[in-house]
Amino acid sequence: MPKALLTIADYRKAARKILPRMAWDYFRSGSDGQTLLARNRAAWDAIELRPCVMVDVSTVDPSTTVLGLKLPFPALIAPMAYQKLAHKDGELAVARAAAACGVPCVVSTMATTSLEDIAQVPGPKWFQLYCHKDRAITEDLIHRAEAAGYTALVVTADAPVLGRRIADERNGFELPKGMTRENLARYERPMGGSGSGSHLSELFRTRQDAALNWRDLDWIRSLTRLPILLKGVLRPDDARRAVEAGCAGVIVSNHGGRQCDAxxxxxxxxxxxxxxxGGKIAVLADGAIEWGNDILRALALGADAVLIGRPVLWGLAVAGRAGVKAVLDLYREDFTRAMQLCGCARVADARGLA
Ligand SMILES: Cc1cc2nc3c(=O)[nH]c(=O)nc-3n(C[C@H](O)[C@H](O)[C@H](O)COP(=O)(O)O)c2cc1C
Known part of the structure; x- marks a missing residue:
């Protein structure tokens, strides 16, 4: 990797130079006025840690375990749609880099490579589920993920409709010819609609189930033995319901500022x-995690691990699999240094820092 790529911001700037305008706008944008992109970032910056001193940190152990999964450091790759827009090798490059680093990835329903092909790459993987109006499709996706060897299901709860991404509307965002939503291709009928604006909002309007509710979670649970994590939880009462509903985890997420901008x-x-x-189930968090310190901050606030979103796409755009690996290595090294600077020999020590 070029020496100039020292931070996630460096990768973002490099990716911006490489990516076509439509892809950059799709990856980078938030919804509406995009206030949450900056607020997500500022909220991490506002968390002050209280480092411990006079601790032997000559060797520290950044590894941890989440839902029985051993992680080299407390991070997974967030589910993100359409990764071939960043690089021709798309999801396979991400999965291979993740495997090389031992980092699990969460594969999106909206992948541009089939979940079965991604599963051929060794390494632990979870499958992210968008619930379709057509329940037979949802059911089939769950069975396919289980059969392909995914070890958990991440049910996205914060996208009953698509947040309004203005740049995508202006660009008339759509997948280039030859690129498809591979997981869904077998079910797809030609889309109706206006033919203007972003194709993604039309897709959500016609296919995704805006009626998704707690009863459906029981139904999803009845279909699979896989542990379920609910993604997009931002309130304690919803977290309590997730525990009661038998979820194995919640992901504190606002979809990277792409859904409700408020x-x-x-x-x-x-x-x-x-x-x-209260430790009953796993708690993960995502959104603008750019530094090792942010991972440490999330742990100090009660998370078991974080998900990394866009920075993986920046690495992918810059150098495919090698770029993603470089980004993951950067996070691991940065997190290890953050642990040392805060006097944490083990991940569990982070709890006392906030
Ligand atoms: C381009 C892009 C596509 C995404 N696609 C999905 C998706 O298919 N399913 C999902 O649950 N979340 C999706 N997300 C949200 C991410 O999983 C994650 O919550 C968010 O990106 C984290 O914020 P960060 O990008 O600031 O790290 C997407 C995010 C981006 C940027």
Whole structure:
């Protein structure tokens, strides 16, 4: 990797130069006025840690375990649609880099490579489920993920409809010819609709189930033995319901600022959710995690691990599999240094820092 790529911001700038305008706008944008992108970031910056001194940190162990999964450091790759827009090798490059680093990835329903092909790459993987109006499709996706060897199901709860991404509307965002939503291709009928604006909002309007509710979670549970994590939880009462509904985990997320632009920043929602959950199930968090310090902050606020979103796409755009690996290595090294600077020899020591 070029020496100039020292931070996630460096990768973002490099990716911006490489990516076609439509892809950059799709990856980078938030919804509406895009206030949450900056608030997510600022909320992590506002968390001050209280480092411990005079601790032997000559060797520290950044590894941890989440839902029985051994992680080299407390991070997974967030589910993100359409990765071939960043690089021709798309999801396979991400999965291979993740495997090389031992980092699990969460594969999106909206992948541009089939979940079965991605599953051929060794390494642990979870499948992210968008619930379709057509329940037979939802059911089939769950069975396919289980059969292909995915070890958990991430049910996305914060996208009953698509947040309004203005740049995508202006660009008339759509997948280039030859690129398809491979997981869904077998079910797809030609789309109706106006033919203007973003194709993604039309897709959501016609296919995704805006009626998704707690009863459906029981139904989903009845279909699979896989542990279920609910993604997009921002309130303690919803976290309590997730525990009651038998979820194995919640992901404190506002979809990287792409859904409700007025939503609370994840760093601010996390402590309340973690307190309510009280260690009964796993708590993960995402949104603008750019530094090792941010991972440490999330752990200090009660998370078991974080998900990394866009920075993986920046690495992918810059150098495919090697770029993603470089980004993951950067996070691991940065997190290890953050642990040392805060006097944490083990991940569990982070709890006392906030
Ligand atoms: C381009 C893009 C596509 C995404 N696609 C999905 C998706 O298919 N399913 C999902 O649950 N979340 C999706 N997300 C949200 C991410 O999983 C994650 O919550 C968010 O990106 C984390 O914020 P960060 O990008 O600031 O790290 C997407 C995010 C981006 C940026």
């Amino acid at each position: 939503a609370i920043a994840t760093a601010r929602a996390l402590p309340e959710v973690a307190a309510e959950v």
